[in-house]
Every structure is written in structure tokens, then in C-alpha cells.
Amino acid sequence: MDFTNQTVLVTGSSRGIGLAVAHAFDNAGARVILHGRSAIKDEVINSFKQKPMTLQFDVADAETVEATFKDLYKQEGFEGIDILVNNAGITKDQLVMGMSPADFAQVVNTNLNGTFNVTQPVFKKMIRQKHGVILNMASVVGQMGNVGQANYAASKAGIIGLTKSLAKEGAKRNIRVNAIAPGMIISDMTDALSDKAREAILNEIPLSRFGSIDDVADVALFLAGNDYMTGQTITVDGGLYI
Template sequence: MADFTDKTVLVTGSSRGIGLAIAKAFDAAGANVILHARSEISPETLAEFKSEPKTLQFDIADPEAAESSLKALYKQESFSGIDILINNAGITKDQLAIAMTPADFAQVVNVNLNGTFNVTQPVFKKMIRQKHGAIINLASVVGLMGNMGQANYSASKAGLVGLTKTLAKEGARRHIRVNAIAPGMIVSDMTGALPEKTQEEILKNIPLSRFGEASEIADVALFLAGNDYITGQTITVDGGLYI
């Protein structure tokens, strides 16, 4: 495991699920972790960390809220900057395309894609001045292969892949690396709520015959954050679903 002592990591959407797993992995690796969520993070969640993480509370879909919260963070006297940004926050609102409302399509794209940009831009500007940094965007395998009932989600995650490649090109001269992780089916409240028959059908299409664990996404985030010669890539972690 890479040593991230004295590195500061911001993980959006880190009150639960994949985001929380990533934040805890960086905490275990010695990093100073900043947690983010739309609502207040519970004391029970904070107690899971070795150190006492900072917390941010704002809606990433609101560009003014994102900018003001990050500006306030950077103005703190003891704050030295963000070394690693993990853009994990996102939503789903599934429906077949013929029944999906324009509002449902726009909301998912606005949170997942625009929201990622809202957080990334102010941090990216600071990283340009720092002349170092790493950004990891949580895309999805459905952004690469599509999925029935997820036109909005697939489009937003495909957009993140394009954003990742562009930022990687723009940031390279200032030693800023930008990559994406595209998870497949990961054990979560959402997958756990699927009917058993549906889970069985999905498993038939996964060569490794199981859903992934959030910790396995966190492992890849640590790897990408610690490798100085990988940028502009999208790493699929999907048990072979997209081959």
C-alpha cells in the first residue's frame, strides 16, 4: 500500500457506500481525509476513522454552493491544499427511455456530470498553482456499454470519461493526473434490494460470477492516486462484465 501521510484527500459522496470505503482506505494509508455529503455526516460514521476528518456539506449540483464551500476550506489558516480529489457523488433515476421525463434525464446528468465539474474546477485551479495533484472520477461500466433503463445515468457516466481525458491533457504539464474508475455491479444497498431472480440473471453475465466489493474499488483508487505515470485512463472493475 502506498503511503499517503501528509496528503489531503477530498472524497465527495463519502457518507456511505463506495465513497466511504475509499475515504476509509485513504485514512488507513495515513492521509488527511475530507468527507463530503449533502446532509450532515453522522458521528457514528466519523468514529470509523483513525483520525478526525474534516467534513463538507453541500449539493454538488449547485455550482455556487460548491465554489463557496471550497473557497472557505482553502481560506482556513491551517489548510495547505487538496492533493487528491475523488469525485464519487452521484445519483440514479432509472426508467426506460420512452418513459423517462426530460426532468429526470436532466437531473441525473446535472448531478453526476455537471456536479463533478462544479467540484473539480475550483480544485483543479488550485492544483494548477500547486503544480501537482491527482483527480479520480467514479464513472461506471454502463457509461462504456450502456444499460437498459439508464439512458440518463449512462450518458452522465460516459460524459465523465470524456471529462477525465480532457482534464488529463490540460493538467499534465502541471503534474496533475486525472483518471476514472468504472465499477460494475458492486455490493450495496441498491444491489441488495434487487429481487433474487434479477441478481441471478445479472450474475450470468459476470465471468467472475459475483458482485464486487466497495473495498475493491477503494484499492484501485489508492493505486491510481499513488502511480505517477498513469493519466487519462478509465479502469473497469467489473468482474469481466465488459469484455
């Protein structure tokens, strides 16, 4: 797929899935905007073919997000965002019996409210542009739930609902909105699993393996390039949620 002359913003793109998605779009010719809650490291910036723009803010801070995008769209020569990938998110796992209201709220505020905070100013501009693509990173946990992740599951289920609503609102202006729901993807979290825990999870996955960050990035490119898909949630989980 060729995304030359298109500008792609990927939130939470300093590492992991977000960075893999950003690299995939860079390799496909797009102009990439990286984002992190802290400054993006030089080695990350230098890993791109085209030097990316960088943004730094907390997606959960609505006022800062609004001010950041107000300034961004005022920059001379900035033509707008063609593709937005809402990937920024956090976890604070705990059984419901021991989960504090603050931990529940923080995860929802970052994952769900943060997705809304970033989407709203970009969506408004896309309405005026009469084109755009938004990809929201959900999770298989938002579809099936998970022990110890009530806050995370609630936030990701909310993202799926937000995706469907945005898709209906944006369709007449040629704005497509889809979600990606990764399952168990190789990461620091999976690396920390005990052999027993790893085996138990793998036994639940029909393909009997964890996915890679590139598996998710490939789906992001597909959804960004397919002009007749909107309002969908594509699950990338090796068959876990069948």
C-alpha cells in the first residue's frame, strides 16, 4: 500500500505496537507524527526513513490536548492529518475487590477519554477536509473481559462503542473509523509471564502462539487503505475470541 503525501499521527508511538504501526506507515511513504507522554528518544526518531514530527502530551489532559492541536493546525505549512491512530493506553491490573476507584478512573481516563480527547479536534478538521481515517486500538479484553482487568476491559469496550458512533457520524463526509482488537501480543508483559502462565494462555489460543506487533501494524495498514470498511472491529488474536 502507498500512503505517500498522507500524514499519519500515531499516539503512544514511542515503543511497542504504536511504534510498529508508525514504522509501517513510514515504510509505506507516509509522513508520520510520533506522540508520547514524555519526549521521544533520538534513537526512535532516527529509526524512520522520513524524519517524523513529534508531539508530547498526556492524552488524558483534555485542556493540554486541545491547546496542542490548536497550535499544530496553526503551524505554517501544516496541511492536516489524514490518518489518526489512537494507540495510547495504560493498564493498572487488579481484581475488582481490591481495585481502587482511582485506578479504575485513571485507566478509563487515559484509554477511553484520552481517545476522545485526541479524536475530537482531529475529527472536526476531517469533517472540513471531507476525508480521513481514524483507527482506534481496542483489545480482545474489551470483547470478552478478563480477570483482574475490569478497568481496562471497560475502557476498551467503550472504545469499540465510540468507534461505531464515530463511523456513523463521519461516513457522509468520507471519514472511516475502525478499531483493532489485539489479543496476546509479544511484549514486556508476555516476556514476564511464568512458563506455567504462558502455557495456560497458549492452550486457549487456537494458533498456539502469541502475535507480534507487526501482525497488528499490518492490519492498521489494511484498514487505512480499504475504502469500504467502517465501523468495524478487527480482532488480531490467533483465534482466542472465537
